[in-house]
Amino acid sequence: MSPFLFLLFLFSPIKPDLWAETERMPDLKQWRALCGYYAVATAYMKDSNARITVFAPVDDVFTYNPDIRALDQKETLSHIVDSQVVDLTMNKLWDKQTLIRSTINSGYTYITQFENNPGNFSYFANAGMLCNHASNQWGIISGEQYLFKICTPMGHRPYPGTALSFIREHDVTVFEERQYNNRDLSQIRDILDRTPDIALVIYGSSAWNGFHTFFIPNDAAFARVVDRNRVDREVLLAHVTSTNRVLFTWPWLYDGGQHYYPSVRFSANIIEDNFKLKLVMRNITDRRTGKWDLYAVSEVYERYSQFRRGAVWAKILVPNIPTQNGVVHIIDNVLGIVSETIDMMIYRNEKTTTLMRYINTIGQIVRNYFSATGGLVTFFAPWNEAFDRIPEQIERRLLRDRIWLEQILKLHIVPAKELTSDEITNETIVNTIDNMRQLYFIKGEWPANNVTYYVIGGGIKTAIMMDNVAATNGIVHYIERVLGVPYQTLWEIMRNETRLQYSFHMMENLQLRYSMDPWQVLTPEQNFTFFVPTNEAWAKQPQSLVSRMNDGNHWQALQYVYKRHILQGQALMYTDLRERTYVMMNDEKVVITRRGRFFELYWPRGNRRARVIEGGEIAGINGYMHMIDNVLIYEPDLRAHACTTEPVFFQFLIVCLVMVWRPGWFTSFFIFFR
Incomplete structure (x- = not known):
């Protein structure tokens, strides 16, 4: 080497590499430790001249998915793309929703873009969501290398062939190091052999024909189909999304509510979208365990009999298997047709x-x-x-x-x-x-x-x-609940019902609340029919009247008003209501009348009417609650407090005056009653 070249090499700036960059990032310790196990992954991370893009899971992904810590070398290398994905740094809408890039282990990575609102995008690498929403420095460029943090697992290791070769694969050694296999796909393998055009052009398509999402039913799914002759080429196409729609689980569920995608139609060597049969993905969470299951949902596709309505739900057993022509999800039901009662x-x-x-x-x-x-x-x-x-x-x-x-x-x-x-x-x-x-x-x-x-x-x-x-x-x-079977008291229902929050807060300081929330239920004394005013009903009342009822000096008057809305000793459903006069809890009479198809409460003394809201019936352990659109209340109700409390005050004042006038009177009174 000449002295000039030696000096140029000696004093040239050293390009930093991603391996050194990740040392300063506390949320990538697990990823760095995983790469440290394998020489090839470490070499790519340290080679600042290698034009690669790394999708590195953050530590939270390893914490909530411990299986990722045991990834082998090929699965680790599937997180590294052999080119620079500069599209992720441009912050503009792509021409295609999904980009296809190859990995350094000869697989494919599908990078998807979703527009949340104008100028705001979310990105996914396979099923891994990029953490651009969690950190401002979500893209790291070091030399020729790019690194992006992902917040969800990317999915399984890519299969080196197409979806058709995945189904037809007979060499079991191909799946030895993988977390999936095709052992239960013999039925669809036989059906595809009988439809070579669909098998080769759609399921065995190459990048020239486009990429798809394949929902593959297992053998147990076909066992539920009573008439196997109904599983024809149209049913096979119902399991495939249209061209260039490669959808993993996380991107599909994150897609801003626009979850429906057309299936594919193939006729006369033309591949086109079939909007008459759309596919969607749903997740259902188990409230007890917190575990959620994924389902593929398709519309019913019936051609041989009368038009059928509804949808077919299939649980996704093995999600996110990348192939050379899209992604495969193994499901437990055959989409598009119905054969069960x-x-x-x-x-x-x-x-x-x-x-x-x-x-x-x-x-x-x-x-x-x-x-x-x-x-x-x-x-x-x-x-x-x-x-x-x-x-x-x-x-x-x-x-x-x-x-x-x-x-x-x-x-x-x-x-x-x-x-x-x-x-x-x-x-x-x-x-x-x-x-x-x-x-x-x-x-x-x-x-x-x-x-x-x-x-x-x-x-x-x-x-x-x-x-x-x-x-x-x-x-x-x-x-998620059994209709007609109560599971809460009337007080608990009021606390959880949005339309009754005003009535709930007004009753919090009343003794009546303990009758609505008894310790013993299913007894005649604890059965109530409560015609409870909604928030809109209280909003109709004069604000001065409502304010004085809640000023802390008229609790007994407010309780007297609420008792006018309660029928004690009877639990009446909406269908049990009759046109008759009822004696309410405060011993006043309220008439139930029918006007059109609706029931109304009529309070003769106050000349007030309140309509019972249809569909506003709520069943409780200790009775029924019916929402009404008005309050049976008027201004003289405020004097109910005066009639009960003011005489007591005057009686107490007279006793005090007598005690002052004749001091020995109170002692004689106490001895006498003792």
């Missing part, structure tokens, strides 16, 4: 074992509605955790009283109707099979684009957790 569906569901025990308690009276010959019904099926919410004394009574149990189960069934969520509005009212009680619905939307449907029946409001599950004889909605 409601009875078969709830029988095999592990979340409805308690429901089946209750149904079998009363024999075939209710179960006949779920059979194949029972006709179309809509069934709101409570999960196991719904029965766990029921207090023990209520559950014992429910199992002992077969008539009440039958009424409760019938309350969950809507006859001769396939009620799907697209038909539900805040004005929807349907009859149940007992033709007496009705179900009401609420369509809640918070935050934006996150729609939750609620059903109200028998005074219980519950959220629909899994909606539109299609069966051959109807629709099933899985709910």
